[in-house]
Amino acid sequence: NAGVMQNPRHLVRRRGQEARLRCSPVKGHSHVYWYRQLPEEGLKFMVYLQKENIIDESGMPKERFSAEFPKEGPSILRIQQVVRGDSAAYFCASSLELLTGGTGELFFGEGSRLTVL
Amino acid sequence: SQQGEEDPQALSIQEGENATMNCSYKTSINNLQWYRQNSGRGLVHLILIRSNEREKHSGRLRVTLDTSKKSSSLLITASRAADTASYFCATGSYNTDKLIFGTGTRLQVFP
Numbered sequence: 001n002a003g004v005m006q007n008p009r010h011l012v013r014r015r016g017q018e019a020r021l022r023c024s025p026v027k028g029h030s031h032v033y034w035y036r037q038l039p040e041e042g043l044k045f046m047v048y049l050q051k052e053n054i055i056d057e058s059g060m061p062k063e064r065f066s067a068e069f070p071k072e073g074p075s076i077l078r079i080q081q082v083v084r085g086d087s088a089a090y091f092c093a094s095s096l097e098l099l100t101g102g103t104g105e106l107f108f109g110e111g112s113r114l115t116v117l
Numbered sequence: 118s119q120q121g122e123e124d125p126q127a128l129s130i131q132e133g134e135n136a137t138m139n140c141s142y143k144t145s146i147n148n149l150q151w152y153r154q155n156s157g158r159g160l161v162h163l164i165l166i167r168s169n170e171r172e173k174h175s176g177r178l179r180v181t182l183d184t185s186k187k188s189s190s191l192l193i194t195a196s197r198a199a200d201t202a203s204y205f206c207a208t209g210s211y212n213t214d215k216l217i218f219g220t221g222t223r224l225q226v227f228p
Contacts, residue, residue, distance in 0.1 A: 004159070033215060042121075042205060043160070043218040056214055091159060099209045099216060102147035102167055106207075106216060108159035 002027065005074075006092050006109035014117050019079040019086070021112040025094030032075045033106065034060075034067060037089045046090075049075060082116045089113045121206045121219025129225040136193040138222040140206030141186075147211050149182055149189050154203045154221075163191075163204075198228045 005024040013019050025032050030050055035043040045059040049069035060067065064082075069075040079086055090113075093106040124139045140149070148167045152160040166173045166182045166189070173180045179192040193200055203223045207216040 031214075035218070040223075042220045045215050045217060048215050093160075099214055100147070100211055102209060102211070103165065104209070105150060105162040105165055106152075106160070108152075108161070110159045 004092055004094050004107050004109035006112050008112055009110060010113050010115070012115045012117060013082050015083055016081050019082050019114055021077040021079075021090050021092075021114070022074040023077070023092030023094075023109060024074045025092070026096075026107050029094035029096050029107070031095040031098065031104075032069050033093045033095070034075075034077050035091045035093065037091060037111070043091060046077075079114070082114070084116050087114055087116045121208060121217065123204075123206060123219040123222045125222060126220070127223045127225070129227065130196055132196060132198055132226055132228050134196055134226075136196050136200070136224055136226070138191045138204050138224070140189045140191070140219050142189075142206075142208050142217075142219075143187065144208075145210055146184070146208045148209045149180075150207045150209070150216065151178075151180060151189075151191050152205045152207060152218075154205065156202070160205065193224075196224075196226045198226050200224060201226045 032049045034046040047060045047067045048056040064080045066078045089111045091111045093108045095104045097104040121142045150165045151163045154160045177194045182189045203221045205221045206219040
């Protein structure tokens with residue numbers, strides 16, 4: 001059973017380019033989360049999606065960032081016109097059940113490390 | 118926003134010693150979880166404790182939760198060099214559909 005698969009693992013972009021990060025959740029998981037981690041820091045929540053729906057995007061910058069989880073295919077985190085401050089590790093996680101139930105845990109991918117030159 | 122603050126930020130011990138990490142949080146929760154992250158890797162779930170539980174064990178891990186003080190601790194007994202990693206607490210609540218992570222404790226276990 002494959003876990004959460006993220007790609008690319010490493011991505012280098014120049015300022016102004018676009019970055020697309022992909023995430024395939026654990027098979028059977030319909031809840032997908034994206035987190036961002038700066039070096040030596042904790043994880044900051046960005047967005048929570050279910051199939052074809054953005055449920056909570058309260059942690060996502062209003063501009064340049066977007067996320068989707070289509071009916072078919074992986075979840076995509078898209079960063080347009082990247083700036084140096086976007087350099088970070090972006091982690092995707094999935095869960096089998098709603099976290100509000102109090103028993104759900106997150107399964108994480110290995111992350112995508114974005115470097116903006 | 119960060120929910121959990123962990124303490125200490127960094128901890129260095131010798132193999133065989135116990136390691137204790139603490140987590141404090143701010144709002145009401147329905148569960149608290151601990152995760153481990155090896156350098157350059159993703160997070161791995163270690164243990165979950167529900168708000169109506171006070172203590173939980175899993176192998177060499179012992180977690181306590183004090184909801185009156187809004188704090189939790191993770192104890193790793195008889196530590197090994199392979200326990201070297203960052204450890205994060207994360208909280209969930211009834212009215213939010215995400216986990217909020219703490220700032221983490223970096224544990225170094227020397228052989």
